Amino acid sequence: MTDLYPSRVADQPTWLERKDPVIHSPWRYESPLSQAQHEAFERDGFLVLQNVFEADEIAALQAEMNRLRGLPESIDPETVVAEPSSGAVRSIFAIDRQSALIGRLAADERLVSIANHILGDEVYLHQTRLNYKPGFDGKEFYWHSDFETWHTEDGMPRMRAISMSVQLVDNFEFNGPLMLMPGSHRTFVTCVGETPEDHYKESLRKQEYGVPDRDSLAKLAEQHGIVGPTGPAGSVVIFDCNTMHGSNGNITPFPRANAFMVYNAWTNRLVAPFGAERPRPEFIAARDHVKKLVPISGSLAQQVRAA
Ligand code: 6CS
């Protein structure tokens, strides 16, 4: 398959035009986004939705997040990533497969219907994770395009995937919220440096490869600016797979936790990595056990009561 976005192959970074649509369906009256939201996502490469979930649903998610932070027996240790310095839990991957409630959240009609609309296809979960960004110890996520990694290391062919970050606690401007460069999704910044063997063992703690060069980041920030959407627990940040983003460390006592789901178009399923010897493991990039998501309606809190 032709590599439309070759990265980590040259010794100089380059800028490539995006070759894929941002939204793969036309806006219609019955679309799950308003016309203004549809146009905002197209223009900026991200969208923030507030008050998507009810208070009892958020409470159920927070209880589940706290339960999982204790790393119960049921959590596969391989899916847990610790903070480089303190050893505190930084992320738990494949969380939809290890928590019935997060699995239910990922399949919720309020999220999947938007993914179907933006990606113009049925969707499956490429990756899910619970990010804890603990108080005092939460380290930064340096600037990056997710697609650069998913294309180069996972074999994701086209820019036809989106991330949804459901904020599980209030996101303030000071506890390390996500920062995005609006409009950066239209430029693919290639990276230099060959992908090391088993790169994910380091990159999920602190990413060193697949990291854009400083000149490119400065130029993108100059052109597009930087925004750091904040919002109450239950807000959802939806962003395109190629929107440049990162987040600062968290030295406040307030954790910044979110449930992070990546929806990939069914027709965009992974092939062989475009820039790595071997594909990353299934818990980071779903390849073999993928299934089309059937949207589920109703309260998440019901799921807990029924369990
Ligand atoms: O490598 C990855 O797939 C993950 N790393 C980051 C920093 N964002 C995307 C994704 O969760």
Ligand code: FE
């Ligand atoms: Fe990312």
